[in-house]
Amino acid sequence: MDEATPTSDYEAQRLQRVAALCARDAEPDVVFEKLVAMTSNYFGAPIALISIIDEHQQWFKARIGIEEEQTAREISFCAYSLFDRVPLEILDSHNDERFINNPMVTGTPYIRYYASAPLMTTDGFSLGSLCIIDTVPRAPMSERDFSMLVYFADLVMMHITGARSRIYIDQPTGLFNRLRFEEDIRQAAATSEHFHVFAVDIVSPAFLNNVVKALGYNFVQDLILAIKARLHALLPSQCLLYKISPTRFGFLSKGSAPLEQVCTRILEDFHTPVECHGIPILMHAGIGVLAVTSGEPQDWIRLVVAAADDARDRNLGWSLYQPHIDAAQQRAFMLLSSLPDAMRARHQLSLVFQPKIQLPQGECSSVEALLRWEHPEFGAIPPSEFIPLAETTALMHSISFWVLDAVLHQALSWKQQGLVIRIAMNVTAGDLETPRFIDKMINDIHRLQLDPATFELEFTESALMTDADTVSRQLERARGYGIGVAIDDFGTGYSNWTYLRQLPIDSIKLDQSLISNIKTQEKDARLVKTLIELARGLSYKVVAEGVETADILELITQWGCSEAQGFLISKPMGADALAQWFQAGGYRTITAPAGNSSATSSARS
Secondary structure, eight states, X not given: OXXXXXXXXXXXXXXXXXXXXXXXXXXXXXXXXXXHHHHHHHHTOSEEEXXXXXXXXXXXXXXXXXXXXXXXXXXXXXGXXXXXXXXXXXXXXXXXXXXXXXXXXXXXXXXXXXXXXEEXXXXXXXXXXXXXXXXXXXXXXXXXXXXXXXXXXXXXXHHHHHHHHHHHEETTTTEEEHHHHHHHHHHHHHXXXXXXXXXXXXXXXXXXXXXXXXXXXXXXXXHHHHHHHHHHHHXXXXXXXXXXXXXXXXXXXXXXXXXXXXXXXXXXXXXXXXXXXXXXXXXXXXXXXXXXXXXXXXXXXXXXXXXXXXXXXXXXXXXXXXXXXXXXXXXXXXXXXXXXXXXXXXXXXXXXXXXXXXXXXXXEEEEEEEEEEEETTTEEEOHHHHHHHHTTSTHHHHHHHHHHHHHHHHHHHHHHHTBOOEEEEEOOTGXXXXXXXXXXXXXXXXXXXXXXXXXXXXXXXXXXXHHHHHHHHXXXXXXXXTOEEEEEXXXXXXXXHHHHTTSOOSEEEEOHHHHTXXXXXXXXXXXXXXXXXXXXXXXXXXXXXXOOSHHHHHHHHHTTXXXXXXXXXXXXXXXXXXXXXXXXXXXXXXXXXXXXXXSGGGTBO
16 A cells, blocks of 8 residues: 555545546447557557556556456555655566565566556546556666656546546536436435435426427527526536436535525526527426435435426426335336236236116117226226326327227127127227228228127317317218217316317217216206207217216206216126126116016117
8 A cells, every 4th residue: 555645535535536537347448458558569568557546446447468457455556656646666676665575576467667657637636547567677767758658647537538528428518417417426425414416307308399399409409508507597606517318407405405495496587488599488397306315325316307207297396205206106117017018918908898878768778898907916907097107108009909909809799699789989189190090990890790880989078189180080980980979078178169069979978077066066067957958959969977876867867968877877897797787687677667678678689
């Protein structure tokens, strides 16, 4: 070890520089390899090394003439110059009391001559050395040769810092990037008792993409620079700003400023649009905050980004990381990852069917097909959980085609049993944005020799928000072929009667949130009655969802509702159970006085 031991403060800071600049790469660096080869050739030395000194070892970024990749620090020649930070030359180790018994002198590689130049950072810390070694003594190096060794060491440092720039710097902004952010968090966690990590998500990726399409990449780059300048002005002077993704910035706070004060200052500032090339762009910021109280390794950036996403998605402004939010996001990812396997498996996805009865007769001639998922690990997953997740990905198309196949083959099976019943299935906006889904449905109905009139498509008003003209064309094709079309959950969206009367639809399904309170809320009752009257005036059938009491069924029947669906009639059931339900008489037999006619006649061919 070096005779003049560095102070603890110097050594701690030096080790930080080593960690920041000298990653132990798995693959060799061709530039470093060429530099040691050039050094070995110039000095005629059989061994040349780029030696990095960490806390306990010296290890070689590049080497020539030696097999070892590292040694203990205590036997390293290079460690002796760490504190002096000047070139070192040993003419004959056998005559030097510091090294005469060194294992690298008495054994492989049998060092007799050693010369090195330190690898110095711009702020005065030595990372290690560029050294040459010979197995025989040598005469003192000339001043010119010493200058060349220092020059070669400078070239090594230029490449170290250049590689560091490529690895740790976000080129468009000049800020440290995510890799450096992770490293600095890790170092702070090891040396600090308590601090906070912040992620500032300025705009959504979708919005940024829209800006790119409207104004171009150069504009977006300048916009990000303008955002960077705004954030810099809001942070304390000693606080580093990092660019951790295309739309996110990060920073660390070791101070005592209240979290709400820090976040509110940023959020209030970004209420004012960011101006770029004279164009004001309104931001939609979300800030995530993560408290770090121990040095235990964690996926810090993922956690704080999850908090930032949650803050923006729920319009909270800022959000402190909560483990249950992360657990929910991990569950969502697990479910999305499991869906492809579920569609290939035999017994995970299935259909259940909920009857709809005609009013006032009470006969059942149609059902709604509903998707169910029995996950092998998580159990029953409700559609309200996994369908919204799937709709954010291309998986939704695969699910829709799976449901279509299942519905058609169930219809074929029932037809073979003599049970003819209309099946409604739900479709999404994505299913109607291209002709693929309707093409497949029409072709498969024809191939299986089924009656198009025994199928109905249900879509929500939100499907019209993307491209109403395209959606309308696809629905017109389906209806022209004989397939029924219904708007589902009517009353929860915009309920725009202007476009509604132009759509090729047969039915309107009133959402259960409108139906459930008509006996207790006068406004809800008047609204539902008016909607039924308006829909019937446009020649639409009206279906009431969520009918759970006889009183509600009686009211909607009086007001002219065409069909009813809900737990009062029946809960959703499997195909076999539905057949048995029909055989038992369906809803009419269950609720009607003895001697009333069977309800099965309308469902039998």
